[in-house]
Amino acid sequence: GDSVTQMEGPVTLSEEAFLTINCTYTATGYPSLFWYVQYPGEGLQLLLKATKADDKGSNKGFEATYRKETTSFHLEKGSVQVSDSAVYFCALANSGGSNYKLTFGKGTLLTVNP
Amino acid sequence: DAGITQSPRHKVTETGTPVTLRCHQTENHRYMYWYRQDPGHGLRLIHYSYGVKDTDKGEVSDGYSVSRSKTEDFLLTLESATSSQTSVYFCAISESQQGRMQPQHFGDGTRLSIL
Numbered sequence: 001g002d003s004v005t006q007m008e009g010p011v012t013l014s015e016e017a018f019l020t021i022n023c024t025y026t027a028t029g030y031p032s033l034f035w036y037v038q039y040p041g042e043g044l045q046l047l048l049k050a051t052k053a054d055d056k057g058s059n060k061g062f063e064a065t066y067r068k069e070t071t072s073f074h075l076e077k078g079s080v081q082v083s084d085s086a087v088y089f090c091a092l093a094n095s096g097g098s099n100y101k102l103t104f105g106k107g108t109l110l111t112v113n114p
Numbered sequence: 115d116a117g118i119t120q121s122p123r124h125k126v127t128e129t130g131t132p133v134t135l136r137c138h139q140t141e142n143h144r145y146m147y148w149y150r151q152d153p154g155h156g157l158r159l160i161h162y163s164y165g166v167k168d169t170d171k172g173e174v175s176d177g178y179s180v181s182r183s184k185t186e187d188f189l190l191t192l193e194s195a196t197s198s199q200t201s202v203y204f205c206a207i208s209e210s211q212q213g214r215m216q217p218q219h220f221g222d223g224t225r226l227s228i229l
Binding site: 032034036042043044045046049051089093100101102104105106107 | 145147154155156157159162164172204206208210214215217218219220221222223
């Protein structure tokens with residue numbers, strides 16, 4: 001079945017540091033890939049998405065490129081802020097038979113210190 | 115923000131009691147989902163619905179039932195709550211366009227404590 005593996009963290013960075021959160025997936029077919037963010041006490045919010053190979057999703061300074069050859073969708077940001085402290089989830093939706101379900105990674109807690 | 119309302123937002127109850135959580139949407143989306151979130155497990159799908167009266171089990175469905183009698187409401191019921199069901203519960207909605215699933219949008223969650 002489909003699966004998503006992301007670095008579990010926690011990740012602690014200083015403000016303005018470079019961020020990478022690794023995400024790899026296993027899926028048949030051609031899945032869509034997503035990054036969600038969850039701020040403390042809130043639900044998940046869509047951060048960015050990519051629907052086909054080599055697509056780059058971007059939002060709020062975050063980027064991720066859909067790499068089919070390495071089955072990866074790593075999240076990056078050049079300069080993190082304290083306000084980026086949150087839990088980040090990588091997820092995929094397969095275009096196969098169960099295309100109405102998301103498969104999530106376990107989440108990565110990011111803490112950014114001033 | 116997607117129009118998703120979960121109720122109640124917080125609930126404390128005792129083992130063995132029935133509990134019903136409600137998810138209400140104003141987006142007219144076809145797909146609705148219930149997840150639970152626990153430390154070390156991320157989000158796990160409990161049940162989902164792909165239309166009125168059409169539901170199916172997720173990966174952690176034991177001890178839970180759902181109902182969807184109209185498009186906008188998706189109810190999650192714990193028939194006899196156990197302490198292992200203490201968790202944060204999230205509802206999500208989605209649509210499919212041209213055969214490809216669109217991103218899910220989440221409610222703010224219900225924090226359920228079973229003593």
